[in-house]
Amino acid sequence: xxxxxxxxxxxxxxxxxxxxxxxxxxxxxxxxxxxxxxxxxxxxxxxxxxxxxxxxxxxxxxxxxxxxxxxxxxxxxxxxxxxxxxxxxxxxxxxxxxxxxxxxxxxxxxxxxxxxxxxxxxxxxxxxxxxxxxxxxxxxxxxxxxxxxxxxxxxxxxxxxxxxxxxxxxxxxxxxxxxxxxxxxx
Amino acid sequence: xxxxxxxxxxxxxxxxxxxxxxxxxxxxxxxxxxxxxxxxxxxxxxxxxxxxxxxxxxxxxxxxxxxxxxxxxxxxxxxxxxxxxxxxxxxxxxxxxxxxxxxxxxxxxxxxxxxxxxxxxxxxxxxxxxxxxxxxxxxxxxxxxxxxxxxxxxxxxxxxxxxxxxxxxxxxxxxxxxxxxxxxxxxxxxxxxxxxxxxxxxxxxxxxxxxxxxxxxxxxxxxxxxxxxxxxxxxxxxxxxxxxxxxxxxxxxxxxxxxxxxxxxxxxxxxxxxxxxxxxxxxxxxxxxxxxxxxxxxxxxxxxxxxxxxxxxxxxxxxxxxxx
Numbered sequence: 380x381x382x383x384x385x386x387x388x389x390x391x392x393x394x395x396x397x398x399x400x401x402x403x404x405x406x407x408x409x410x411x412x413x414x415x416x417x418x419x420x421x422x423x424x425x426x427x428x429x430x431x432x433x434x435x436x437x438x439x440x441x442x443x444x445x446x447x448x449x450x451x452x453x454x455x456x457x458x459x460x461x462x463x464x465x466x467x468x469x470x471x472x473x474x475x476x477x478x479x480x481x482x483x484x485x486x487x488x489x490x491x492x493x494x495x496x497x498x499x500x501x502x503x504x505x506x507x508x509x510x511x512x513x514x515x516x517x518x519x520x521x522x523x524x525x526x527x528x529x530x531x532x533x534x535x536x537x538x539x540x541x542x543x544x545x546x547x548x549x550x551x552x553x554x555x556x557x558x559x560x561x562x563x564x565x
Numbered sequence: 566x567x568x569x570x571x572x573x574x575x576x577x578x579x580x581x582x583x584x585x586x587x588x589x590x591x592x593x594x595x596x597x598x599x600x601x602x603x604x605x606x607x608x609x610x611x612x613x614x615x616x617x618x619x620x621x622x623x624x625x626x627x628x629x630x631x632x633x634x635x636x637x638x639x640x641x642x643x644x645x646x647x648x649x650x651x652x653x654x655x656x657x658x659x660x661x662x663x664x665x666x667x668x669x670x671x672x673x674x675x676x677x678x679x680x681x682x683x684x685x686x687x688x689x690x691x692x693x694x695x696x697x698x699x700x701x702x703x704x705x706x707x708x709x710x711x712x713x714x715x716x717x718x719x720x721x722x723x724x725x726x727x728x729x730x731x732x733x734x735x736x737x738x739x740x741x742x743x744x745x746x747x748x749x750x751x752x753x754x755x756x757x758x759x760x761x762x763x764x765x766x767x768x769x770x771x772x773x774x775x776x777x778x779x780x781x782x783x784x785x786x787x788x789x790x791x792x793x794x795x796x797x798x799x800x801x802x803x804x805x806x807x808x809x810x811x812x813x814x815x816x817x818x819x820x821x822x823x824x825x826x827x828x829x830x831x832x833x834x835x836x837x838x839x840x841x842x843x844x845x846x847x848x849x850x851x852x853x854x855x856x857x858x859x860x861x862x863x864x865x866x867x868x869x870x871x872x873x874x875x876x877x878x879x880x881x882x883x884x885x886x887x888x889x
Contacts (some may be wrong), residue, residue: 465768538758
């Protein structure tokens, strides 16, 4: 039993190329297959303008609830109004970062903490996540190793998000937006 | 807080007690086969007057249709057409009748979101509690599970003891197998791992976190060769929806099973005498055996159960089908 607990060897994994460019491409492909949209920008400074463009194209409001870690960017310069707090039911757009991202499945890993409230990626119908390309790892197992190295122990909640909410419960017709966000862009 | 429930009645009593102690009157539920197994909804309603609300769309459809039992473990309302759901929503919600699945989903979404934010007590299934890291994992596509664990004041997780796995690496492996085998996805849209209640200065998360581990006959099956493989595996219930497995939904409804669950090998749970048709309802084409990601020899198990039926002359006798 103790041997089983000490064994950290991953099980079989699908092949995922580990060069940074390949990781980014796979992450983008898998995200888009899960009905998310992906916009790649050169630096943090370009993020507010890219988000403003997306919100305008989707006819969404130019205000959003966001994680405090994103407050330093020049949102006002892009014409956006940001509130850094926990999300409420009426919020339409939530902007977050992420702990890391998994290329295998195009998945965001969110770790809970006072500064990274889970509700911001959950309640608003549109969730926008800012992902740093350097934080894309090949497999979920790599994400666990990163969490062990950087956080020590796991936080209260780890939420993996792979695209918007969906259901096939009525005649197996896939419908997006069953309970949680209906659009993700990152 | 971790609770150990010897049987179904004890599991229900534990959840009802937690709810009562905290003055809970309404419960938001994520889909849970273990809660079906132990009859939790009835226990909450009848014993304690607590109203459970299913937040999975399929389960919700069945719940508002006078608590109809699920026909499929992944897609519980699979036997319903969009027309059926249109009539049901029209009758129960009092809204104009609509048949478009997207519009119907939207209607349910509004109701369920409002329900979860009002509920004071969330409860849901855990797929794979990791032992070493002391946490629970759950999977959903709709995000209803995240709603249930993020917003309500209390969170009670209920699961079978066979789902406890040693490490996060095992969780990752099973997360690769489970959605692929169940819905053909590489991962479900939402996977949540939870380790405890809300921490200091966090704005969301429950104030209390309870885990109810349900034995209900599982430990006893460990000693039985014929039953062990099928009964005590985290992916046991996923045999049925595998893409290669023949459509089993109508046979199971006809058989009127007490458990809305698995293939014929589940007779080991309810006893052969209570499920005499069950081992005979499979075509034995071995499609399930071929594609099984965890190599459960289901046809062999069914054959053994059939052999067992012979000497004790427990033979199938299907009652006439109810009119649909």
